[in-house]
Amino acid sequence: MNQIAATxxxxxxxLFSDAFxxxxxxxxxxxxxxxxxxxxxxMLLQAVFEPDAAACQTVNHAGACWxxxxxxxxxxxxxxxxxxxxxxxLLATALLLAVxxxxxxxxxxRKFLLTAWALALxxxxxxxxxxxxxxxxxxxxxWGGLPLTLLLATMGMLLAFPLAIMVxxxxxxxxxxxxxxxxxxxxxVRGVPLISVLFLASFLFPIILPQGFSIDVLLRVQAxxxxxxxxxxxxxxxxxxxxxxxxxxxxxxxxxxxxxxAMRWIILPQALRAVVxxxxxxxxxxxxDTSLVTVVSxxxxxxSLSLALAGDAEWRSFHLEGYxxxxxxxxxxxxxxxRFSRGMESKVGAGATAM
Amino acid sequence: MQGRRQRELxxxxxxxxxxxxxxxxxxxxxxANMAERGIRSGFDFLTEPAGFAIGxxxxxxxxxxxTLLALAAGLANTLRVALPAILISTLLGTLIGxxxxxxxxxxxxxxxxxxxxLxxxxxxxxxxxxxxVVTDLLPLASEAxxxxxxxxxxxxxxxxxxxxxxxxLIDLPLRGDMGIVGGAALTPEFLALLLGLSxxxxxxxxxxxxxxxxxxxxxxxxxxxxxxxxRAQLFRLVLLPQALRSIIxxxTNQHLSxxxxxxxxxxxxxxxxxxxxxxxxxxxGRAAECIALIMAVYLILSLLTAWLSAWLERRSGRWAERS
Numbered sequence: 001m002n003q004i005a006a007t008x009x010x011x012x013x014x015l016f017s018d019a020f021x022x023x024x025x026x027x028x029x030x031x032x033x034x035x036x037x038x039x040x041x042x043m044l045l046q047a048v049f050e051p052d053a054a055a056c057q058t059v060n061h062a063g064a065c066w067x068x069x070x071x072x073x074x075x076x077x078x079x080x081x082x083x084x085x086x087x088x089x090l091l092a093t094a095l096l097l098a099v100x101x102x103x104x105x106x107x108x109x110r111k112f113l114l115t116a117w118a119l120a121l122x123x124x125x126x127x128x129x130x131x132x133x134x135x136x137x138x139x140x141x142x143w144g145g146l147p148l149t150l151l152l153a154t155m156g157m158l159l160a161f162p163l164a165i166m167v168x169x170x171x172x173x174x175x176x177x178x179x180x181x182x183x184x185x186x187x188x189v190r191g192v193p194l195i196s197v198l199f200l201a202s203f204l205f206p207i208i209l210p211q212g213f214s215i216d217v218l219l220r221v222q223a224x225x226x227x228x229x230x231x232x233x234x235x236x237x238x239x240x241x242x243x244x245x246x247x248x249x250x251x252x253x254x255x256x257x258x259x260x261x262a263m264r265w266i267i268l269p270q271a272l273r274a275v276v277x278x279x280x281x282x283x284x285x286x287x288x289d290t291s292l293v294t295v296v297s298x299x300x301x302x303x304s305l306s307l308a309l310a311g312d313a314e315w316r317s318f319h320l321e322g323y324x325x326x327x328x329x330x331x332x333x334x335x336x337x338x339r340f341s342r343g344m345e346s347k348v349g350a351g352a353t354a355m
Numbered sequence: 356m357q358g359r360r361q362r363e364l365x366x367x368x369x370x371x372x373x374x375x376x377x378x379x380x381x382x383x384x385x386x387a388n389m390a391e392r393g394i395r396s397g398f399d400f401l402t403e404p405a406g407f408a409i410g411x412x413x414x415x416x417x418x419x420x421x422t423l424l425a426l427a428a429g430l431a432n433t434l435r436v437a438l439p440a441i442l443i444s445t446l447l448g449t450l451i452g453x454x455x456x457x458x459x460x461x462x463x464x465x466x467x468x469x470x471x472x473l474x475x476x477x478x479x480x481x482x483x484x485x486x487x488v489v490t491d492l493l494p495l496a497s498e499a500x501x502x503x504x505x506x507x508x509x510x511x512x513x514x515x516x517x518x519x520x521x522x523x524l525i526d527l528p529l530r531g532d533m534g535i536v537g538g539a540a541l542t543p544e545f546l547a548l549l550l551g552l553s554x555x556x557x558x559x560x561x562x563x564x565x566x567x568x569x570x571x572x573x574x575x576x577x578x579x580x581x582x583x584x585x586r587a588q589l590f591r592l593v594l595l596p597q598a599l600r601s602i603i604x605x606x607t608n609q610h611l612s613x614x615x616x617x618x619x620x621x622x623x624x625x626x627x628x629x630x631x632x633x634x635x636x637x638x639x640g641r642a643a644e645c646i647a648l649i650m651a652v653y654l655i656l657s658l659l660t661a662w663l664s665a666w667l668e669r670r671s672g673r674w675a676e677r678s
Contacts, residue, residue, distance in 0.1 A: 017458045017459070024457075025462075028465065175370070177367040177370055192649070193615040193649075194615075195629055196650050196653070203636065207389060207392075207643070210384045291477040302477065324484075330480065331472070334475035335475050
């Protein structure tokens, strides 16, 4: 009896609190009854799961053709990497993901974590590039898919971070010239679209650099992503620096710490801790933005999907299923990062994130 | 004190010297590289005939017109998609943001799902998917879907009634065996870009609106309800004026991001500024000039938006004080 009353109270509070709410509930339920069966039909009941192009053609979009994923997943995930060697990008990806996961979950203490990164990054490049330990060399023009996406995003954040700290400190410097330069850099980059920075990296870097000093397109695009991400990240860090109460500077000075010592031991740790959630948002943006490198002909996840399907007359009409597949991969990455950031937010405390 | 000042001046002089040296060296290397590869420089290409056509344009344009006009047509196309997308994303985003604060569990869940899905998938992927849906999965023009009378949706885009050009007041599109005749047609590229930009940005606008409303202290709602205001009055007279102050700055940022994101048009072949500049770059080889043009135009748009935002903020402050 009590149970029923409680359920009724819950229903009233959450679904029928007033006329408008009740109407909304009925409308949404009606919509669900109308749309859901068709959706389930398309996604599961009529869908083709085997890599069978003829079956997919017969169903003719009445059901999803997940067979396209079953047929092409290796091409989508690893791009043009030589088929027989694809255990290497798989292992490299797993390694990098494991270190990222361990860092986020704080599975290791700081010393082990640094060692893990110092081992994982070279291992990633050795596995991908080969040329030593008896691995066949694979040029970076053949790297593609998920490992390339992860590489661009991870290195983008890792390298942008120290640059962003320097720029943020530069903007607080007492030297007007340095301050002006840092401000110019940040405002310039934040005012233009990422594509223009990627064009710059891809078309202009080769002309600017001396002859015989050519660096390959992957490195140039990576540099573009780092420069772009650092501008946004430095604004976040500057916000953190401004949020540290002035008393902290005074206290550090009273203890006899120099300006740099105070920055290193007192101010920066507090500033960075306060903006961890916003920095995670930057990481999510960088991860999503890596998809743009397909415009300058690097075949990361989005690019390798087009590469896998566009040229194949049998499968090309099932792009949508492919987009849903890689969309799912991006979604898992971004959603876990933003969940992590929200977890941090509650740990850091509302006061520190109010700014 | 004097010593410190002198040291600071010294450091800045060194910094300036180092900067000039690096710039000098880069220019020198660039000039040498360009001479060796036979790349010409300068903006003279702007007045020469473009030599390429533009798929759709508000300004009348053909390939004999100057490159400058082509770029202007590109900029007009950027604004043609960005302005309606800003309008749609702001309206839709506000509704979804309010939905996330609803007392109704289903509505709240639906709006949360929308935000979490759209925000966590790259915009480029969404644009490609929309473009594919329009150009591949919709029916042919001769079998176009009729949404409402005289509004047709097909592989060839969306056809709408429009003002007639020759004497008639209104020009209605009609479906025939050969496709759709008459009315105004929105191309698949425009449709996909408009849809993708609007829906993606709406998720961000929703979060901005929600955060803005939640930033108003709870006591304000309690006090208003205690005074006997209805929920609608509470929202219009108490929450909105206070929330607007914290909503407008991030909202204009979203609008600016949307305009910058319109540059993804290049991936689906809509001739926006970046696409046209990219074509020009490939035809003339003037990479530095084309990229500088793109960046300059976007910087000017950013400055204009910052200025507009400051003006709006002042106005909304006054409005909040008055009401």
